[in-house]
Each structure stands twice: as C-alpha cells, then as structure tokens.
Amino acid sequence: MQRRPVGTSGLEVSRIGLGTMTWGEDTSPAQAAEQLRAFVDAGGTLVETADDYGDGTAQQVLGGLLRGTVARDDVVIAGRGAATAAADSPAPAGRASRAALLRSLDTTLRRLGVDHLDLWQFPGWDPRVPLDEMRSAVQVAVYSGRVRYAGLVAPRGWQLATVAAGAAAGPDPAVCRPVSAQLEYSLLAREAEAELLPAAQYHGLGILAWAPLGRGVLTGKYTDGTPADSRGASTLLASYVEARRSERSARIVQSVLTAADGLGTSPLVVALTWVRDRPGVASAVVGARDAAQLRASLAAEDMTLPAEIRTALDDVSDPV
Known part of the structure; x- marks a missing residue:
C-alpha cells in the first residue's frame, strides 16, 4: 500500500487507514485481530x-492486539481525545x-x-x-516522549487557521504546530x-478523512431498504447511518453504482478511491465489521478513477 506524508510534516501514513470505532462492540476482539492482521499484511x-x-x-482491544x-x-497509532471523556477517564467531559x-x-x-502515540x-x-x-499540553506531551505529532479533530476553517497561525508564532512552532485535521469527508x-x-x-x-463511504450508504447496500445485518439495523449505529440517507444521497449512490458497473468494480471501491485521491487527503480511514469487509476496502489500492468518472461524481455530489 502506498504511503503519503501528512501535510508538510515528516510523518508518513498508509493512504488507507483502519478505524476502530466498533471494536469490542459490533466487532469482536477475534474479528478485530483478523482485521488488523489483514491490514498490516496489505x-x-x-x-x-x-x-x-x-x-x-476499542483501545483495550487494540492494546491487546x-x-x-x-x-x-x-x-x-492516531489517538483522539479528550473532547468527551470516557467513563473511566478522570478528565471532565467537554x-x-x-x-x-x-x-x-x-x-x-x-x-x-504503549509509551507513545x-x-x-x-x-x-x-x-x-x-x-x-x-x-502547552502538546509541548509537554512531545517533550515527555508521549507524543510524536499533534493534530486537530473536526475544527472549523477559522479555528484551524487560528490554531495553526498561533502555533507558528509561538515559542516552539516545530513542536506545537498541528500536522493533521481529522474530519468526515465523502461524496455525501x-x-x-x-x-x-x-x-x-x-x-x-x-x-x-473518516466515514469515506458515507457511513456505509455509498456501498449501495441501503438502496432497497435496510439489511438486517447492516450497521443501519443495529441499535448502536442506526441513527448514525440514517443521517446520511436522503433523496440527494440516493442520486449520488446511483451515480456511484453506475460508475462501479462501468469499471467492473464495487461501489465501495469507487467511493473510497474518490475520497482517497482528493487534494490534501493523507489517508481515508475505513471501519469494518469483519476482515471480509476490510479486504473489500483494501481493493481500492489498485484503483484509479478515470478523469471523466471523477468529474461526473464531482458534479452530482456538488454541495452547492
């Protein structure tokens, strides 16, 4: 799998990343182990x-693996916190x-x-x-060896600019400058x-980019309803998936299905490749219930979308 630098930093990552949101819940520890092996082997x-x-x-499962x-x-390892503290964390929520x-x-x-992120x-x-x-928290974390690089989670544009500019003007910009921004990004x-x-x-x-498959909607599995074994049918993630289902989404999904049929591949691969190769994207982070789903995502490594298909998807999904 190809690797890319994260922004202008020296950190390099695989251009497809592995998310662990469902590990220990919808994804059992054994399934997580199979995923991680398949991911690293690829x-x-x-x-x-x-x-x-x-x-x-999820972190406990990953730690065991x-x-x-x-x-x-x-x-x-890209770790995220502490906007909402976990139940066993002493950090106040929010x-x-x-x-x-x-x-x-x-x-x-x-x-x-582990000793560092x-x-x-x-x-x-x-x-x-x-x-x-x-x-100063970043500075302490880096100087103590607990962190190598720092990034932001779902900031607004002006917030990112304020943090980045402030770090650049601070006493130790090489340490405190954020190198990444994690956010939801997909055709939807x-x-x-x-x-x-x-x-x-x-x-x-x-x-x-997280949720590059539109929370699963762009795979086409919800075109004719909600499959009983899908995330959209689970108590944990039903509302998460439903937020990406609409008439506009249906039109975009149909375009993805058409593109996939013409290319002889899956709609999953088309949607993931579109995000992965957008300007500025270092990695598209996918989540999977089991290793079979993950391998379907990893198949995108061999795909490059033709310019005319990319343009057509750009047009049909244009948020304006």
Whole structure:
C-alpha cells in the first residue's frame, strides 16, 4: 500500500487507514485481530482510535492486539481525545484544558499498553480554555516522549487557521504546530471543501478523512431498504447511518453504482478511491465489521478513477 506524508510534516501514513470505532462492540476482539492482521499484511500502517470508542473498549482491544497480533512498530497509532471523556477517564467531559488533555492521553497510553502515540489528535477549539494552554499540553506531551505529532479533530476553517497561525508564532512552532485535521469527508459530506480544506492546505495540514463511504450508504447496500445485518439495523449505529440517507444521497449512490458497473468494480471501491485521491487527503480511514469487509476496502489500492468518472461524481455530489 502506498504511503503519503501528512501535510508538510515528516510523518508518513498508509493512504488507507483502519478505524476502530466498533471494536469490542459490533466487532469482536477475534474479528478485530483478523482485521488488523489483514491490514498490516496489505501494507497498511495508520490505525485510528479514540478514548470514547465504546467508553475505552476499542483501545483495550487494540492494546491487546499490539501485544501479540502485530508489532507496535508496524503501525502508526492516531489517538483522539479528550473532547468527551470516557467513563473511566478522570478528565471532565467537554474540556480541553491542559490537565484534561494530558489525563486523557495517559489513559489512552495505559489502555493501549504503549509509551507513545504517533499522532495525538485533540479538539481544535474550546472557548473556555486559552489556546496557549492547549499548545502547552502538546509541548509537554512531545517533550515527555508521549507524543510524536499533534493534530486537530473536526475544527472549523477559522479555528484551524487560528490554531495553526498561533502555533507558528509561538515559542516552539516545530513542536506545537498541528500536522493533521481529522474530519468526515465523502461524496455525501463535502461541506469541508468551502473553508476547512483550503485552510488545511494553506497551513500545511494533511487530512485524515473518516466515514469515506458515507457511513456505509455509498456501498449501495441501503438502496432497497435496510439489511438486517447492516450497521443501519443495529441499535448502536442506526441513527448514525440514517443521517446520511436522503433523496440527494440516493442520486449520488446511483451515480456511484453506475460508475462501479462501468469499471467492473464495487461501489465501495469507487467511493473510497474518490475520497482517497482528493487534494490534501493523507489517508481515508475505513471501519469494518469483519476482515471480509476490510479486504473489500483494501481493493481500492489498485484503483484509479478515470478523469471523466471523477468529474461526473464531482458534479452530482456538488454541495452547492
């Protein structure tokens, strides 16, 4: 699998990443182990996790797999916190103070059983906490060896620009400058193109795109209803999927289905390839229930969309 730099930083990641949101809940530890093996065997490196995935269960599952299924050095771990603290975290929910951020980081490291995160992603804005205090948390984390690089989670364009510009003007820009922005991005969710993506490119941040399959809707599985074994039918994720189902979405999905038929591939591969190769995207992060679903996503590694199909998908999904 090809690797890309994250923005203008020295950090490199696989251009398809592995998400762990459902690990320990919809995805059993055994299924997670099979996924991680398949991902690393295919050359994947970026594994994304967060302290609120299953109230910490996902991180515990991943930590167990790092102690036997794959080697720690085989993966680039992107951890996220602490906008919403997990149940066993001492960090107050919704706060990005230095104390809350560092406690959340230590909780994540303990669950994973590792001494550092390759990428630590934190909320881009908390109006109750000075930005200098948030930057100081990054400084402490990097200087102590607990973090290699820092990034932002779902900021607005002006927030990203404020944080990046402030870090560049601070006392230690090489340490405190964010290198990435993680956000939802797909043919069904292109709102970030208005301000956030241009701001990220201007300030040298790479994009980690989550839900590149439109929360599963772009696979075409919901065209004729909700399959009983799908995420849309699960208690945990039904509302998450439903938010991406609409008349507009149906038109976009039909275009993806048509493109996939013409290319002799799956709609999943078409939708994932479209996101993966958008300007500024360092990696498209996919989640899967089992290894079979993950391998279907990894098939996108061999696909490049023809210009005319990419243009057609751009037009039909244009958010304007």
